[in-house]
Amino acid sequence: MEATPGGNESSRDVKTLISFYSNFLWNRLSTLIRSSPSIFLQKISNLSRQTTLPISTTRRAGLPLPLPSNSFNFTPTTPEASRVYEVLNDIMDRSILNLHKIQNNLQFWQSRAEGSNARKVYFMIFERGPRAFVNGTVQLIHESVADGSAMQHLSHSASAYISERIAVLSALRCSVSTFLAEFYVEVYKCGEEFVNDSEKSFSSLMIILNGLFSKLEVSIGHLHALSQSDSSVDGTYSFPKLFEKLPEINQEKSQRTDCEISDVVNLVYKNLQELDSYLALMVAKHQKPRKLTRNWIQYTCGAVGLSVCSFWLLRHSRLMGSSDIDNWIREAKESTVSFFNDHVEQPLLSIRDELLDTFKKRQKGVMDMEEVQLTSNSLHRMLLAFSEQTNGKEFLESASDQEMLEIVMLRYEKELMHPIQNLLNGELARALLIQVQKLKLDIEMAMLELDQILRANEINFAILAALPAFFLSLGLVVVVRAWLRQDTRAAGRGRIARIQRRLLIVEVEKTIMQYQTYVDQGLENDAQCMFGMLIYCLDRLYHAVRRHAKATGEWQCLKQDIIDLGKPDLQTAYKLIVTTRMERVYDCLLPSLKRQ
Secondary structure (H helix, E strand, C coil): CCCCCHHHHHHHHHHHHHHHHHHHHHHHHHHHHHHHHHHHHHHHHHHHHHHCCCCCCCCCCCCCCCHHHCCCCCCCCCCCHHHHHHHHHHHHHHHHHHHHHHHHHHHHHHHCCCHHHHHHHHHHHCCCHHHHHHHHHHHHHHHHHHCCCCCCCCCCHHHHHHHHHHHHHHHHHHHHHHHHHHHHHHHCCHHHHHHHHHCHHHHHHHHHCCCCCCHHHHHHHHHHHHHCCCCCCCCCCCCCCCCCCCCCCCCCCCCHHHHHHHHHHHHHHHHHHHHHHHHHHHHHCCCCCCCCHCCHHHHHHHHHHHHHHHHHHHHHHHCCCCCCHHHHHHHEEEEEEEHHHHHHHHHHHHHHHHHHHHHHHHHHHHHHHHHHHHHHHHHHHCCCCCCCHHHHCCCCCCCCHHHHHHHHHHHHHHCCCHHHHHHHHHHHHHHHHHHHHHHHHHHHHHHHHHHHHHHHHHHHHHHHHHHHHHHHHHHHHEEEHHCCCCCCCCCCCCCHHHHHHHHHHHHHHHHHHHHHHHHHCCCCCHHHHHHHHHHHHHHHHHHHHHHHHHHHHHHHHHHHHHHHHHCCCCCCHHHHHHHHHHHHHHHHHHHCCCCC
16 A cells, blocks of 8 residues: 555654754753752752751761850750750851861872873863763864864873862862851850840840851852952952841840840841852762762663663563573572581481480490490300310409410411311311301400591581581671671771771871961961861761760860860960870770780
8 A cells, every 4th residue: 555645744744843843842951950060959949948957957977066164964954045055056056067078078189180081081071971981082082173182281281170160169168167166265255245135145146146257158159259359241240148247235234135045046046047058059069979969870881781681581580481580599498408408407306316316325325335345255264164174274253365366376276277177076166156256346346436536427427518608698698797887987987997097187187287387477368277177077077986985984184185176275285185085095096906
């Protein structure tokens, strides 16, 4: 049959219409994603900002506020003081968490910057996703054809790409750590007043927070202006106001209404949410690629291999009419059962029988010994009778068998001179029977000794048969134990986690020494930044050793040492002495080889 021209034209029109609309939708979607990633991220940040709780109900188990040493277990007595205490805790916690996100991404880019040029080029092409792989490959081929210096150009672009992210994240880290350091120092100064009279110190704390937020806004605005200067027309950029100013509080009032405190607290949390949103947006622009993105080639190869394996299994399954998989499963099951019976069940049953049936085997051994004794007594009587008859004198019952056997052998040799005659009329037959009895006794004694040897080694034979199963079980236990203890974080268990905790001590020592160097050089801003990093390192150390130190009963002393390291007015020499003592004394910080 021939197709009608009208039918072909209508089907072709439908295909053209579908292709047009699909291309139109795809172009609109790709244009939206390419043209406004910041708008998309801003919507996400606004959504997360709307869903953020205004006041945290639980606090992260980290470094506490720098209150006086006699108020570690300080509990506010009034609702107003409790809300102020929660605000101060949340400011410190959120600052440390933001620092951790920035530091985590910054360390990644610093490690990439320390790599070789080839490693940087490999990262730019293979560890940034499929799109970067295609673009990098096209650029590499194009520049190789054009001037032959493709690797050099890619290396320069990779260095610039990594350096830009290091610069932005370093500036963000400095701003946040400076804010954390100034906040920590101010709380340390007002700690005594806050513990004694929380409401009285409320106004002074709010004034301090106003100044800290304003200074942080200037620092972030300067960084944002630098990052946006290239995109502006005249080289200037006005950073929008990020934080709202806290309302003025009359310090002379002895009592403040709950409404005043609620307004101030809500504004503080609003400022914290704005800070979190801005930092999340800036870190998202300069963050390290996700693990899935960095390893997309391995995951793609794994997916392809899994697909090929699945297709191969499908060909040998029942769905394709094949019974190969069923046969393999049955053979594997039979082999497993056979191995279990031969190397697990039977050896264990043999050991059980040997251990539990000792009494029965002992009685059996006594009966075997009695049979040998009967044979020995019969031989003794036969030797005694033959010797008395041959020599014509009586022998004692205690006469040795060896002495009488010599008499039998002498008579036997004499009778062998005339064997036919002596076999009928002499003592040759009796001498032969006596030797047969002696041979029987020797055989029974040898069998008895062999039986005793086998019985003594039954457990050994059973253990030898169970050794393959034992080694297999031991290997499985080692693998499962390594899998369960693969947590390499500082708060985990095992040798690697212990090394991470000791490295935290090293990081604390380096930060203390760097802080003192900046102080000696008169670099106040750098010193404040380094002190904030010290608080961040102490918080990580506090969190890492808390559970282990509580288990060993040394938490109170270790906690006091960590808090002492964060005191602003404590001398650097004493802080270094404390870190040395921590490495030498506390069990959770000792090396694995020195642990008792």
